[in-house]
């Protein structure tokens with residue numbers, strides 16, 4: 001019997017290559033041309049009048065859109081099974097523009113505690129300044145989540161899987177809570193990607209991706225995406241025009257290029273990460289492995305039911321103190337030390353030293369960022385090489 005969800009997702013290799021790409025480009029170019037321009041011109045003043053009356057669908061200025069960006073947006077929408085998509089200059093721009101667009105002074109949001117640090121800081125520092133309160137709840141505690149909802153709650157936002165402990169949110173339960181309280185639900189699906197899960201099919205209102213990670217896939221671009229129904233995405237598009245976090249045309253091209261091989265890369269990263277997680281779980285220098293594809297993971301059943309693969313990130317606690325953990329990281333030869341994930345190059349990080357360095361040790365430990373926690377983001381190197389490298393470093397510490 002298969003270990004994972006068999007429901008087909010809209011993300012396929014064929015779509016990744018062809019979706020969103022009209023044929024008959026300029027000069028018969030096979031690839032989508034890069035419209036490297038800030039401004040679009042009008043044939044005559046009648047065309048301007050028609051444009052402002054909504055009868056001429058052209059773009060007037062680069063902050064409002066770009067043909068290369070539109071091709072990338074259509075491609076992503078098809079992969080996610082979404083009615084519409086909008087791209088941003090970074091994942092954080094996608095998060096912040098969406099939340100600023102959906103929330104006003106006096107509103108309230110609920111967010112899971114195990115989340116991207118900057119998303120948490122945006123809530124605690126920026127939203128708070130505008131009189132928008134946020135309640136943090138434990139990822140996976142649905143009673144606490146429901147109890148946190150107030151009359152003025154407008155949004156529940158969560159990652160799934162979460163960072164760095166890879167908790168998996170039960171999307172059906174989340175949607176049920178959202179619908180009963182008339183609160184919009186947002187999933188940051190960066191760690192899952194459209195190959196592994198499609199939250200919109202469960203009734204989630206909006207999906208966010210840091211396309212910097214698996215979708216771009218080469219550690220060479222920054223982009224963010226929001227996907228959902230056309231009215232919601234249209235409203236967020238208006239906010240992007242004001243807030244200005246538009247993706248530039250060249251970056252949109254790099255993203256299109258990255259997405260073409262995304263299902264291939266992701267399939268491999270899913271496989272390698274599962275092999276690495278299984279290897280680590282059996283090693284006596286490893287105390288605990290966090291990977292939703294393992295039977296020992298507390299949310300394995302939920303993950304199995306709603307995901308087709310479990311992603312390329314494996315977190316684990318070594319049976320060592322901080323010095324031993326840092327020594328292990330320094331002994332690894334394949335991954336570079338870096339905070340990102342999802343690219344072709346493997347990366348390793350020590351969350352306590354990088355993403356959470358400004359927290360007091362007790363506060364960091366309270367949210368599970370232990371001294372011995374290691375985050376390994378697998379790339380597309382050969383699984384046997386990655387595992388041999390980890391084994392060698394483990395045996396040496």
Ligand SMILES: *Cc1c(COP(=O)(O)O)cnc(C)c1O
Nearest residue numbers: 090091092116188190210212223
């Ligand atoms: C990286 C990341 C972000 C932020 O995206 P950027 O492209 O770095 O701005 C948001 N959410 C998650 C889960 C991420 O991993």
